[in-house]
Amino acid sequence: MTQLGEDRVYEQIGEDGFDRLTASFYRRVRSDDILGPMYERARTQAGETDLEEARVRLRDFLVQRFGGPTRYSEARGHPRLRMRHMPFAIDEAARDRWLALMDESLDEVGTPEPSKSVLQGVFAHVAEFMRNR
Ligand code: HEM
Incomplete structure (x- = not known):
């Protein structure tokens, strides 16, 4: 059950809104002193050449979560997000940085x-749930 308005986000900002948001976010991640190395390690472990594939995973997850097509689950199955974040040390600083970069991206x-x-509310909630340190 989603909170009031959550599945309206896709209606309002569409594919393009999520595409631009995740592109802006990942541009910031690349040069970030806390998050950059974490995403870089994930990329290496996945044998991927750049962060574009990770960006597409986040974009498709958000599209699905906020009322759009279900490409994410078709490709990745159940999100199991907390489990998938366990390899990364997510403390308060990492959580706050993730949210700060996302705020900057929403503004940009x-x-x-x-x-x-609506997005900020869900991000804050999920980011706290991901904290594992
Ligand atoms: C709290 C701070 C967070 C940190 C440090 C973090 C870090 C990471 C890292 C390093 C990855 C691996 C990149 C990849 O290969 O896909 C990842 C994946 C992912 N993250 Fe986060 N994340 C955080 C919060 C969130 C939040 C709030 C969401 C959703 C609203 C989210 C959604 C995802 C998704 C969907 C994936 C791809 C999962 C998969 O299918 O493998 N993350 N995250």
Whole structure:
């Protein structure tokens, strides 16, 4: 059961909104002193050449989570997000940085209300759930 308005986000910002948001986020991740090395390690372990494939996983997850097509589960199955984040040491600093980079990205791409607030609420909740240190 989603909170009021969550499945309306896809209606409001569409594929393009999630595409631009995740592109902006991953641009920031690359040069981030806390998150950069974590995503880089994940990339190496997955045998991938750049972070584009990780960006697409996040984009497709968000598209599905907020009311769009279910490509994420078709490709990856059940999200099991907490388990998938266990290899990474996610403490308060990592959680706060993830949320800060996402805030900057929401501003950069100009994600409109009410989608922006709905996204921020879910991000804060899920990021805390991912904390494992
Ligand atoms: C709390 C701070 C967080 C950190 C440090 C973090 C870090 C990471 C890292 C290093 C990966 C591996 C990149 C890849 O290969 O896909 C990943 C994957 C992923 N993260 Fe996070 N993450 C955080 C929060 C979140 C939140 C809040 C969400 C959702 C709203 C999220 C959704 C995902 C998804 C969907 C994947 C791909 C899972 C898969 O199918 O393998 N993460 N994250």
